[in-house]
Amino acid sequence: MFSFKSEPIMPTFALVDCNNFYASCERVFEPRLVGRPIVVLSNNDGCVVARSKEAKLLGIAMGVPLFHVREIIKKHGVVVRSSNYALYGDMSERVMNILSAAAPGHEIYSIDEIFLDIERLPVPDLGEWCRQLRQRVQQWTGIPVSIGVGQTKTLSKVANKLAKATSDDDGVFIFTPEVAENCLHETEVGDVWGIGRRWSKMLNSRDIITALDLRNLQDGWVRQRMGIIGLRTVHELRGISCHDLETVTPDKQTTCCSRTFARASSDRDQVQSAVLSYAERAVEKIRYAGQVCRVVQVFIRTDRYDTDIAPYSISALEALMTPTADSRAVVAAALRVFDRIWKGGVPYRKAGVLLLELSSSQDVMPSLFDDRINGSDQLMKAIDKMNSRFGRGSIGLGLSPKSAKWRMRQEHLSPRYTTRWADIPHAQIE
């Protein structure tokens, strides 16, 4: 008889997550904000989308509307900032460059998170390696990060949450089978990656409170109530990896540009000009990604929070003859769709344009019947170049009046320190 010695289960994934990323970015260039409560707002300055530790301690919840926390902000002198994506995107790139160079494989998961493949990392002390990596990012970019290590992506997420609790000193947590039961018992089921509000509520109502409870459920029960996705999550909690590292970023399948208006509008011209400007912005995005689209979808809707009005939402789409990234073709299609769905007398609050069936612009077969796009590439390149040099919206199709009331509200915007010459920080020497 052979005797099989079971292989020791080795940790595989490290999840590195920037602490309070947007708030930390604001602090890098404005050190006086260190130690003060900061919140960063969504587009339109509507909701709180990021909070510093101090702001969290004041009880400001994630996603609350700004007007709900006005009192707290006033009373405690909370610093308020509009989202500055030019700054956050650039800072993210710097952090990711450092982290991705440190491991044999990586997956950038979001603007502030990256999974590292550390299964075969030849280091004697993994904890020490993590602490040094963390130190390096802090020193080179000014951004604090936390690192969680586990056998699956889901467990590395659990570990990361535990690491955050110690982010003032250590900021590193390694999830091992020895500590599994304890760690999962201390983790609320709703804090598990993949368990959102709905499932959390459903599970709690059945007395499944912790990640450990979830891990111990029977497969059939989970499959029936939470589908294949829920089952994968449960397996991952048991240390069975179901989500591989995605080292190549797959091309996007859809791109969308949508906005909530500052106030509802029934004015046809106003809503139309909003829709057309979203179409123009969406097509810019796919050009930047080297893609073309075949289908253009437009939607307009009322305010879904306003209980005084009848909810109304409509969308429609149009397939183009040739896949394209030409602003003129896409905007014209958006206009035709808009004309089809427009209905007067409705207080519209939100609109958007989706570009669907995206593909690489290199794979396009030109159509015999569509001769409009001759010279398209050069024209679009020229437009993009001018906009990148002189600022977005410098040149376009002449359809977006600047004063329209759907324009985005950004009353607390910080400078674009790292991506705009005029905003470069000044150092003062005394």
Add this chain to the structure above:
DNA sequence: TCTGGGGTCCTAGGACCC
């Protein structure tokens, strides 16, 4: 008389993520 059933494609909606 008998009112099937399986396959595919599409769409809308629901769940999740950051």
Add this chain to the structure above:
DNA sequence: TCTGGGGTCCTAGGACCC
């Protein structure tokens, strides 16, 4: 006064075909 934006994946149900 005031409630984000941009994605992915899965599933259920309808239309259609044989």
